[in-house]
Amino acid sequence: METEAFDAERVTSYWLIEANESLQVAEHLAEKGDYSYALFFGHLAIEKALKALCAARLREHAPPIHNLLRLAKAAGLEPNEAQTEALLTITAFNIEARYPDFKRSFRQKCTAEYTAHQMATIKELFIWLRSGLS
Numbered sequence: 001m002e003t004e005a006f007d008a009e010r011v012t013s014y015w016l017i018e019a020n021e022s023l024q025v026a027e028h029l030a031e032k033g034d035y036s037y038a039l040f041f042g043h044l045a046i047e048k049a050l051k052a053l054c055a056a057r058l059r060e061h062a063p064p065i066h067n068l069l070r071l072a073k074a075a076g077l078e079p080n081e082a083q084t085e086a087l088l089t090i091t092a093f094n095i096e097a098r099y100p101d102f103k104r105s106f107r108q109k110c111t112a113e114y115t116a117h118q119m120a121t122i123k124e125l126f127i128w129l130r131s132g133l134s
Contacts, residue, residue: 006059006060006061008055008056008059008060011052011055011061012052012055012056012133013052014052015048015049015051015052015055015062016048016049016052016130016133018048019044019045019046019048019049019052019126020045022041022042022044022045022048023041023042023045023122023123023126025041026038026039026040026041026042026044026045026119026122027119029041030115030116030119033112035107035110035111035112035114035115036093036096036103036106036107036110038110038115038119039090039093039110039115039118039119039122040093040094040098042090042093042118042119042122043066043068043090043091043093043094043122044094045122045126046068046087046090046122046125046126046129047066047068047071047094049125049126049129049130050062050068050071050072050074050075050129051071052129052133053075053077053129053132053133054071054074054075056133057075057076057132058074058075058076062074062075066091066094067091068087068088068090068091069084069087069088069091072087075132077132083125083128086121086124086125087125089118089121090118090121090122090125093106093118
């Protein structure tokens with residue numbers, strides 16, 4: 001049985017399309033006031049952008065993980081202190097928005113101001129990650 005060669009361009013393109021769609025959903029949710037899910041989709045956008053970087057740089061599939069800092073390091077990135085802190089914060093949105101025992105306290109934390117600040121950070125990271133693909 002012959003295995004198919006890894007198509008880095010196709011996989012990178014797939015993850016970029018997915019990342020852009022997730023960011024768009026995050027923005028729509030934030031506009032509608034559904035803040036906790038907006039941040040969850042913001043996490044997905046960053047995760048998928050990182051997986052695109054892994055595919056492009058490593059020429060293989062990204063590890064099947066959700067920890068953004070680990071994905072950044074797997075992609076060969078060296079985030080600065082602010083980026084590291086942002087990646088750690090945004091990683092938590094994956095857990096906090098998903099599980100009911102965390103959801104209630106997370107939803108209370110997700111005010112309009114908090115969400116706007118975090119969405120701005122997510123967009124900055126997204127631009128930084130996209131620039132790594134040029």
